[in-house]
Amino acid sequence: MKNKAMALAIGLTALSNIQVTAQAASVDAGRDAFETCRGCHSAPGYSNVYPTYYVPKIGGQVAAYTVAALTAYKESNRPHGTMMANTYDLSEQKIADIAAYLATNADGSKLANANGGDAKNGEQLAAACLACHNDDTKDGAANPRLAGQHANYMERAMQEYQSGARKNALMQSMLQGLSADEIKDIAAYFTSLKGLTATK
Ligand code: HEC
Numbered sequence: 198m199k200n201k202a203m204a205l206a207i208g209l210t211a212l213s214n215i216q217v218t219a220q221a222a223s224v225d226a227g228r229d230a231f232e233t234c235r236g237c238h239s240a241p242g243y244s245n246v247y248p249t250y251y252v253p254k255i256g257g258q259v260a261a262y263t264v265a266a267l268t269a270y271k272e273s274n275r276p277h278g279t280m281m282a283n284t285y286d287l288s289e290q291k292i293a294d295i296a297a298y299l300a301t302n303a304d305g306s307k308l309a310n311a312n313g314g315d316a317k318n319g320e321q322l323a324a325a326c327l328a329c330h331n332d333d334t335k336d337g338a339a340n341p342r343l344a345g346q347h348a349n350y351m352e353r354a355m356q357e358y359q360s361g362a363r364k365n366a367l368m369q370s371m372l373q374g375l376s377a378d379e380i381k382d383i384a385a386y387f388t389s390l391k392g393l394t395a396t397k
């Protein structure tokens with residue numbers, strides 16, 4: 198009986214070791230996998246066309262959030278044609294590798310594009326958001342960093358949560374009732390902070 202329990206325990210240990218190996222994310226593999234993405238994400242101030250907004254900065258982003266975002270495009274829960282095309286064949290492993298690489302890549306261009314919104318008013322409106330979007334990148338948290346992100350990209354993202362085009366119940370409820378002007382001011386506030394960069 199004792200031996201059986203022991204054998205089971207050893208078996209479980211071996212199994213969990215295998216899982217750990219399979220899931221360990223590799224920054225080097227992530228850098229390689231990211232080559233096809235550089236044309237857009239390593240060009241500071243590069244714009245999406247129709248509608249026009251800046252390609253988001255993802256250098257220094259929280260890894261768990263990058264995994265969630267790429268998985269959402271892959272599973273068509275975020276309606277963006279290019280990003281859906283760029284993720285449909287990415288394995289979970291590749292997504293984890295890319296996320297690990299991006300989390301360590303925070304030295305690219307810091308240039309952030311403002312939107313003319315009222316950052317002071319935005320700061321007050323954002324008080325309720327800082328519990329999650331506070332740049333505290335503690336392990337495992339999937340809350341994205343917003344500090345230093347391009348303003349018009351954030352506006353677009355918030356509108357898509359509001360409309361449900363980006364499927365995320367939490368963010369939809371957090372943004373419910375905010376007007377277009379309020380969203381603009383909140384984006385202006387986060388843009389004014391130091392944080393994310395374009396990838397190197
Ligand atoms: C043709 C330009 C282009 C290419 C190539 C591209 N992206 Fe993107 N990426 C974008 C745009 C534009 C968005 C914003 C989409 C939206 O509004 O949801 C985006 C969004 C993202 C996001 C979400 C950012 C956030 O804050 O939620 C991540 C992560 C990302 N891309 C990673 C990648 C990776 C990894 C690749 C390569 C496998 C890649 N991108 C290739 C243009 C591109």
Ligand code: HEC
Binds near residue numbers: 253262265322329368
């Ligand atoms: C309880 C935690 C929490 C609170 C509070 C919260 N958020 Fe979020 N936010 C998240 C998470 C988690 C995501 C990622 C959702 C996803 O995977 O699409 C997110 C995503 C976002 C994004 C998209 C970022 C990107 O890179 O595309 C923006 C913009 C945003 N939130 C703004 C806000 C604003 C403004 C508020 C306050 C009105 C707020 N959030 C309140 C957790 C939170």
